[in-house]
Amino acid sequence: MASTADEAELDVDVVVLGAGPAGENVAQYATEDTELTCALVEGELVGGECSYYACMPSKALLRPLEIAATAGQLGGLRRPEVDVAGVLARRDYWVSRYDDAGQIAWAESTGLQVVRGHGRLAGERLVVVGDQRLRARHAVVIGTGSVPVIPPVYAQVSPWTSRDATGVVEIPQRLVVVGGGVVACEAATWLAGLGSAVTMLVRGDRLLPGQEPFAGEAVLAALTAAGVTVHRQTDVQACRRESPRETGLGRIHGGPLTMQTSAGPIVADEILVAVGRRPRLRDLGLESVGLTPDDVLAGRLPDWLSAVGDASGEPALTHWGKYRARVLGEQIAAAALGRAASPEVEAPVPQVIFTDPQVAAVGLTQESARSSGLDIAIARVPYASAAGAALLRDEVPGTAQLVVDRASGAVVGATFVGPDAGELVHAATVAIVTGAPVRLLRHAVPSYPTASELWLRLLEDLPRDLR
Numbered sequence: 512m513a514s515t516a517d518e519a520e521l522d523v524d525v526v527v528l529g530a531g532p533a534g535e536n537v538a539q540y541a542t543e544d545t546e547l548t549c550a551l552v553e554g555e556l557v558g559g560e561c562s563y564y565a566c567m568p569s570k571a572l573l574r575p576l577e578i579a580a581t582a583g584q585l586g587g588l589r590r591p592e593v594d595v596a597g598v599l600a601r602r603d604y605w606v607s608r609y610d611d612a613g614q615i616a617w618a619e620s621t622g623l624q625v626v627r628g629h630g631r632l633a634g635e636r637l638v639v640v641g642d643q644r645l646r647a648r649h650a651v652v653i654g655t656g657s658v659p660v661i662p663p664v665y666a667q668v669s670p671w672t673s674r675d676a677t678g679v680v681e682i683p684q685r686l687v688v689v690g691g692g693v694v695a696c697e698a699a700t701w702l703a704g705l706g707s708a709v710t711m712l713v714r715g716d717r718l719l720p721g722q723e724p725f726a727g728e729a730v731l732a733a734l735t736a737a738g739v740t741v742h743r744q745t746d747v748q749a750c751r752r753e754s755p756r757e758t759g760l761g762r763i764h765g766g767p768l769t770m771q772t773s774a775g776p777i778v779a780d781e782i783l784v785a786v787g788r789r790p791r792l793r794d795l796g797l798e799s800v801g802l803t804p805d806d807v808l809a810g811r812l813p814d815w816l817s818a819v820g821d822a823s824g825e826p827a828l829t830h831w832g833k834y835r836a837r838v839l840g841e842q843i844a845a846a847a848l849g850r851a852a853s854p855e856v857e858a859p860v861p862q863v864i865f866t867d868p869q870v871a872a873v874g875l876t877q878e879s880a881r882s883s884g885l886d887i888a889i890a891r892v893p894y895a896s897a898a899g900a901a902l903l904r905d906e907v908p909g910t911a912q913l914v915v916d917r918a919s920g921a922v923v924g925a926t927f928v929g930p931d932a933g934e935l936v937h938a939a940t941v942a943i944v945t946g947a948p949v950r951l952l953r954h955a956v957p958s959y960p961t962a963s964e965l966w967l968r969l970l971e972d973l974p975r976d977l978r
């Protein structure tokens with residue numbers, strides 16, 4: 512029977528620092544179906560950033576707005592009115608009103624010992640949490656997540672971070688969003704949908720720079736059509752605010768802001784800084800075992816210590832952190848019990864960006880495939896070229912693309928931009944992991960009329976010698 516552990520000295524097999532999705536999964540996979548014990552240390556809420564401040568609230572906010580936009584583009588329906596209070600209430604439901612009782616119950620049901628408080632290494636296999644000392648017989652795992660980067664120009668204005676954007680309570684009339692990445696594009700989508708006049712200040716010349724250029728172009732066109740002003744190649748030289756103050760999550764943090772930018776002066780009621788995140792590795796006691804944050808990111812760790820999830824510097828995505836945590840958990844259990852661990856597989860990283868249109872991608876982009884030396888063929892078709900995809904809305908923007916390695920004839924990358932694109936990408940992930948040549952994929956018949964028929968159009972678009 513598990514407990515919320517409060518003994519001054521606790522000996523367990525595994526100690527996991529951070530109970531986000533990665534920490535939870537490593538703890539579960541290191542112990543399930545064994546007698547091994549694990550202490551899961553959490554300084555805030557069990558469930559981590561993802562459950563309360565990131566994935567869950569952002570997708571809870573975006574979904575009603577996406578449905579409203581879809582309804583507005585289907586003959587026979589009128590665009591529904593957005594009930595802002597109702598949308599925020601839906602978000603509150605999905606974050607369990609910032610109460611982790613449900614996650615604690617899950618941890619207890621799987622036999623984990625939850626320790627509340629900030630954990631620090633204090634020596635080999637030793638973690639301290641306040642006055643408590645936790646000794647790990649086998650392994651310590653760092654699953655402490657990441658924190659937003661705030662450049663110095665915004666340090667004194669108490670800007671919103673993604674936590675405020677997902678936890679929004681007061682809708683800013685005029686909102687500036689700094690950044691052109693995933694958080695910036697998703698947050699601009701939901702805050703414009705909730706009524707803010709949004710201005711995006713983007714340093715580079717395109718949105719979503721890690722994706723295929725056509726993805727950023729489609730999202731730029733959609734945000735602009737939704738009334739968002741996007742200034743590209745724009746730097747902020749100065750940012751001032753009247754009486755900045757901490758007013759609480761999702762509330763406006765002081766008086767109006769004035770910004771000097773390369774696109775001219777801008778005045779706003781709130782500013783969201785979304786320019787990336789860094790692994791949370793400070794204040795972890797790494798120095799007590801002769802290590803630095805760089806050692807963690809380079810994987811220069813003793814055999815009893817590992818990092819997983821955002822803290823490891825790997826792609827900062829919940830599903831990726833959970834996958835790596837399942838692999839690591841099994842390895843920890845195998846080492847502790849003297850069993851052989853399953854061999855590792857080189858898996859591709861999928862991602863869905865919940866803008867409207869959605870962007871869903873896995874594996875290599877054209878550019879990354881070429882720079883890794885592959886000889887590739889590209890198939891690219893309009894998203895509306897399959898009847899099932901065209902039926903989703905009256906106007907269906909977007910593009911579908913496969914990147915195929917000519918040598919093996921297998922898919923190495925895929926990008927889908929369009930309504931419900933997130934539901935198409937897993938087929939591409941399966942194709943990449945199995946390495947099935949596109950010649951064989953011809954026999955995977957998609958149902959008519961579904962958006963999956965885009966696979967037919969894509970295969971037909973490949974050179975004949977490949978299909």
Ligand SMILES: Cc1cc2nc3c(=O)[nH]c(=O)nc-3n(C[C@H](O)[C@H](O)[C@H](O)COP(=O)(O)OP(=O)(O)OC[C@H]3O[C@@H](n4cnc5c(N)ncnc54)[C@H](O)[C@@H]3O)c2cc1C
Pocket residue numbers: 528529530531532533534552553554555556557558559560561562564565566567569570628629630631654655656657673677694791794795819820821822826827828829830831832
């Ligand atoms: C706005 C936003 C939206 C996102 N949407 C998506 C999405 O749709 N899909 C997706 O795949 N990814 C999404 N992400 C990324 C996703 O949130 C992260 O990749 C994921 O949360 C990482 O999980 P983790 O377990 O590594 O870390 P976290 O979820 O950050 O959890 C780490 C936990 O460790 C705790 N902790 C830290 N230090 C200590 C310590 N010293 N002692 C004890 N506890 C500690 C923290 O309190 C936290 O609870 C989003 C991110 C943001 C910012």
Ligand SMILES: NC(=O)c1ccc[n+]([C@@H]2O[C@H](COP(=O)([O-])OP(=O)(O)OC[C@H]3O[C@@H](n4cnc5c(N)ncnc54)[C@H](O)[C@@H]3O)[C@@H](O)[C@H]2O)c1
Pocket residue numbers: 662689690691692693694695697712713714715719720785786787788826827828862863864865
């Ligand atoms: N749906 C999802 O999968 C999802 C949603 C949200 C966040 N996330 C993950 O969370 C992580 C963080 O997201 P993010 O959007 O903060 O980071 P990001 O790295 O995706 O984007 C940051 C952007 O800010 C720009 N930038 C960097 N420094 C800047 C500066 N000083 N001034 C102006 N612009 C600057 C970068 O060029 C980049 O375009 C990402 O890894 C992302 O994948 C995933």
